[in-house]
Amino acid sequence: MSELAAILTRAGLSNPEQREHWTMKWISTMDHKRIGILYLSTALVFFVIGGIEALLIRLQLAVPNNRLLQPDEYNVVFTMHGTTMIFLVAMPALFGLANYILPLQIGARDMAFPRLNAFSFWLVPFGGLLLHFSFLAGGAPGVGWFAYAPLSETPYSSQLGVDYWALALLVLGIGSVGTSINLIATVLTQRAPNMTLRRLPLFSWMIFVNSFLVLMALPVLNAALVMLLIDRLLGAHFFLPSSGGSAIMWQHIFWAFGHPEVYIVAIPAFGILSEVIPVFARKPIFGYEFVAGSTVAIAFLSLLVWAHHMFTVGLGHTVDLFFVASSMLIAIPTGVKVLAWSATLVGGRIRLDTPMLFCTAALLQFLLAGLTGVSLASAALDWQTKNSYYLVAHFHFVFVGLIVFAILGALHYWFPKMSGRLLSERLGKWTFWLMTAGFNMTFVIQHFLGLAGMPRRIFTYADLPGWAWMNMVSTIGAFLMAAAALLFVWNLVTSLLNGERAGDNPWRAWTLEWATTSPPPPGNFRSLPPIRSRRPLWDDANPDRPDPMVGTKWRAEVHVPEKNETAVAAFIVSESAFFAVLILAYLFYNAVPEAGVGAHSLNLAKTGAFTLCLLLSSITIWRSEVSLDRGNQRAMRLWLAATLVLGGIFLTGQGLEYGTLFEDGASLNGNLFATAFFTLTGFHGLHVCAGLIALAIVLGLARSADFKRHPPPALKAVALYWHFVDAVWVVVFSTVYFLPHLR
Amino acid sequence: MTTEQFLLRGWTWGGCSLPMGAAVLVCYLVAFGFQRRFSCFAAALGLTLLTLRSPINSLADGYLFSAHMLQHLILLLIVPALAMLSLPRSLSLAMRPRVLGHPLFGWIAGVGAMWLWHAPALCNAAVSSRSVHALQTVSLLAMGGLFWRQILAPRESERLVPPSAILYLFSACVTCSILGIIVTFSPVEVCSIYSAPPIDRLGLLQFVRAGWGMTPERDQQVGGLLMWVPMCLIYLSAIVVQIARWFAATEGPLAEKL
Structure with missing residues (x-):
């Protein structure tokens, strides 16, 4: 005591x-460093929960015909393990690292939007609570982290678990998009002078590229979740084949998110390897340009290949062939990266401290994951191995072998910066060897289990030759990993209390986060060293042989855009992805018209008139901006008010249209036309409402004296959003109202 | 008929594309002479003639939607890009009025060409009418030229800077992918003339359907997938070139300022 x-x-x-x-x-903090630590601690808590679930799975599978868990319980544990590890561990941990390190690496004082940052973080525990609340609300979800329809639909999962699952993921998805908008705005607007885009450290560069991927992928999941919730809570049937919906549609949308998601957690891990390996090999990274450029190629390709998760669905050989080819292409940019890291090691004076040990293991394990990945990209092999433990082994080599190892490496690497104290090297090495032994014991053997035919997603198995001992080995490995995790937590606690003082730069690294005290003061930096290359601290320490200067050719490298407009533009990207899914779904469900209400029940002329009002409002808000630029604030307020009125007229028109449809007997849970129509136009209407509220707030503020003296950039940002809402309507109007007339 | 026989006999030599090709060749040689970049021009011209005269055209002419998509892909994305590369670096492609030089215009031209010519009515008309088909070919080349001008204009100063160029190419890729996805998974026909050709001009129908197993559904799928995957890979290659351009630049007008 x-x-x-x-x-x-x-x-x-x-x-x-x-x-x-x-x-x-801590609760009220808006400092990026504290928020980063909050993210990381939250991830650690959920890592323990998800880890216990993993141990339960392995205990159940340790021996054949085991009855430790009932089938339903197993399904729940297995669903919660997957969901927790991806959404509540991997993503928050990587966002936490990005939050803490990225502003430091680019020489910023904080993130671009500290309040948005705090909001995005608090959505994580909130989402986690929602997900776990399902245990109390009568049954956690047992439908897998992928929640395939129709299993996830009400007739097959009638308890509230799936609803909580979908709501939780929606909340987490919104948080992730918020963080990514913030990270993009931070990189574009908060960099230190001279920290040009081409001088960004690789971790920051990859987080920057990755944030775009989040912006495009997460909204796709959000759209799917919204559709699932409409099915479950409002009685529609987007994904219910028994009433005309399409279960395959769920898989398409889910994997259109799910495949990029793999890269969303892998790219930051690549970033970590690209930081740690050069520092501990005492050499600059080999081929910075190739490592940075291949990241962009990976991000693009990842959006293009989701159908390889669906080879066994039966899309047909034609579709399969194209996706075999495009999936295999990913091996090129990832291969470039592996080569660059290996070449960095060659001829280096390698120091095998704990961070480096974790990163080296991650590199080797990722290589194996990549090789099995190429084998799975071939549709013929995929057919044989997809529903076996071979696939389980493959993706755990990616998620644990690469990502968890990279995160552990990053934590050992940056812990001294965050706490000012070194972690114990002795405990760290124990952690590493236990973890590596445990991980490889658990998952290497699962490749063979899979090839021996053991299917995945089963709660127990018969005592077939070889299966029992292989599963036992796997389970023992899992417990070794658990021991490593406990050791790591013990190391964190003891080092935090009694660790050796770290000093500013214990690893003699070269990026800016090491140019300040450990932990950094609230404003991050007292002064910055000159930045003229990618390793400013090397240049500072070796003035006689500095790195070659990275020149500046493009204005885009140094240009600092207005941060509110940047954020709104990034938000628009994510909203476009969301609406693209809803519009594609509308087209798909209405390709063959059903009986009952349909596109013919819509009034083209009337809605056309209201559409004109909405389009006019884009002109009025543009006039409002012009008036503000000319300093005529009265005209600005008048034009703004006109925009509000026109937007209001549009919404009224939309309401009238809904009224007529209701009179015709249309309802959201009626036929697929009604479901898709109300979902699409309803969400657009919601965005119009949000735009109107934002406009009203700007109009309200515009009357204050402060605004009159120094007009804030809010109007331009809101106007950008308003133009987007109008542009979406043009597409919706053409698709829903106009297209049927072309038939 | 076997595949080999078809590949031998499927060539057509009539029409005005050969004389027009010769005329363009003469114009090019008169204007720019025979220099290093001529190889790009020869490739562009050769590809165009191959697309319009080879068996691909015979198939696209009422038999296979996918062959017609392949033509689109080559004429819109590959030929104009090669043609841009064949121009000497000093040539200015500045356009009057200035709005024609705006990236949005180029983007709409490139993406719009794809969407426009796949409206069911226009798609059918291009197959059934020679003159609409000729118009289609010319417009694809022209719109492709407008699209690539932003990326590959001979003068560096008339090109988009790499970040904008990447955004430009990526958004074009996504927009075309969306159309590709629609065509691939659409339960209805996009270009109905291909599923029930009014006349079997070359007597190929049986061969294509039974011999190659190209049912109308599979044909449309291949067409959609061509637009979705390989087309995106062309954009992606261009993006990779832009990344290389971004990182390869060593110095410039801003260098001394920093």
Whole structure:
């Protein structure tokens, strides 16, 4: 007890007020470093939960014909394990690292939008609570992390678990999009002078590229979840084949998100390897340009190949062939990366400290994951191995072998910066060897289990030759990993309390986060070293032989756009992805008209008139911007008011249209036309409402004296969003109202 | 008929594309002479003639939607890009009025060409009418030229800077992919003339359907997939070139400022 008291006194937490103050400081924080640590701690908590679930799975599978878990319980544990590890561990951990490190690496004081940052973070525990609340609400989801329809639909999963699952993922998805918008805006607008885009450290560059991927992929999942929730809560049937829906549609949308998602968690891991390997090989990275450029290629390709998750669905050989070819192409840019990291190691003075150990293992394990990945990209092999443990082994080599190892490497690497104290190298090495042994024991053997025919997603298995001992080995490996995880937590706690002082730059690294104190002060930097290459601290320490200067040719490298407009533009990208899914779904469900209400029930002329109002509102808001630029604030307010009125007229028109349809007997849970129509136009209407509220707020602010003296950039940002809402309507109007007349 | 026989006999030599090709060749040689970049021009011209005269055209002429898509792909994306590369670096492609030089215009031309010519009515008309087909070919080449001008204009100053170029190419890729996805998975026919050709001009129908197994559904799928995957890979290659251009630049007008 006295020891605890001593620790509390040392930390300045001896009395209750101090403790309350400490708690409030963390809860109300908007500092990117604290938010980063909050993200990482949350991820650690869920890592323990997801890890316990993994151990339950492995215990159940340790021996044949086991009855430790009932089939339903197994399904729940297996669903929660997958969902937790991806959405509540991998993503928050990587966002946490990005949050903490990225602003430091680019020499920024904080993220572009600290409040948005705090909001995005708090959505993670909220989403996690929602997901786990399903245990109390009568049954957690048991439909897999992929929630394939129709299993995830009400007739087959009638408890609330799937609803909580979908709501939780929706909340987490919104948080991820928020963070990504913030990261993009931070990189584009908060960089230190001279930190040109081509001088970005690779971790920051990859987080930047990755954020675009999040912007495009997560909204696709959000659209799918919204459609699933409409099915489940409002009685529609997007994904119910029994009433005309399409279960394959769910798989398409899910994997259109799911495949990029793999890269969303892998690219930051690539970034970590690209930071750690050069520092511990004491050489600059080999082929910076290739590592950075291949990231962009990977991000693009990842959006193009989702159908390879669906070879066994039966899309036909034609479709399969194209996706075999495009999936295999991914091996090129990833191969470029592996080569670059290996070439960095060649001839380096390699120091095998714990961070480097984890990253080297990650590199080797990722190589194996890539090789099995290429084998799975071939449709013929995929047919044989997809529903076996071979696939389980493959993706765990990606998610654990690469990503978890890279995150552990990153935590060992950056912990001294975050805490000011070194982690114990002795414990770190124990952690590493236990983890590596455990991981390879668990998953190498699963390749063979899969080739021996053991199917995945089953709660138990018969005592077939060889299966029992292989599963036992796998289970023992899992417990070794658990021991490593406990050791790691012990290392964190003891080092935090009694670790050796780290100093500013314990690894003698070269990027800007090491140019400040450990931990960094609230504003991050007292002064920045000159930045003229990708390794400013090397240049600073070796003035006689600095890195060759990275020149500046393009204005885009140094241009700093307005941050609010940047954020709105990024938000528009994500919203476009969301609407693209809803519009494609509308087209798909209405390709062959059904009986009942349909496109013929819509009034083209009337809605055309209201559409004109909406288009006019784009002109009025443009006039409002022009008036503001000319300093005529009265005209600006008038044009803004006109925009509000026109937007209101449009919404009224939309309401009238809904009224007529309701009179015709249309309802959201009626036929597929009605479902798709109300979903699409409803979400557009919601966006119009949001735009109107934003416009009203700007109009309200515009009357204040502050606004009159220094007009803030809000109007331009809101106007950008308003133009987007109008542009979406043009597409929706053409698709829904106009297209049927062309037939 | 076997595939080999078809590949030998499927060539057509009539029409005005050969004399027009010769005329363009003469114009090019008169204007720019015979220089290093001529190889790009020869490739562009050769590809055009191959697309319009080879068995691909015989198939596209009422038999296979996918062959017609392949023609689109070559005429819209590959030929104009090669033609742009064949121009000498000093040539300015500045256009009047200035709005024609705006990236949005080039983007709409490139993406719009794909969407426009796949409206069912226009798609059918291009197959059944010679003159509409000729118009289609010319418009694809022209719109492709407008599209690529932003990326490959001979003068560096008239090209988009790499980040904008990547955005330009990527958004074009996504927009074409969306159309490709629609065509691939659409339960209805996009270009109905291919599923029930009014006349079997070359006596190929049986051969294509039974010999190659190209049912109308599979044909449309292949067409959609061509637009979705290989077309995106062309854009992606262009993006990779832009990345290389971005990172390869060593110095420039801003260098001394920083």
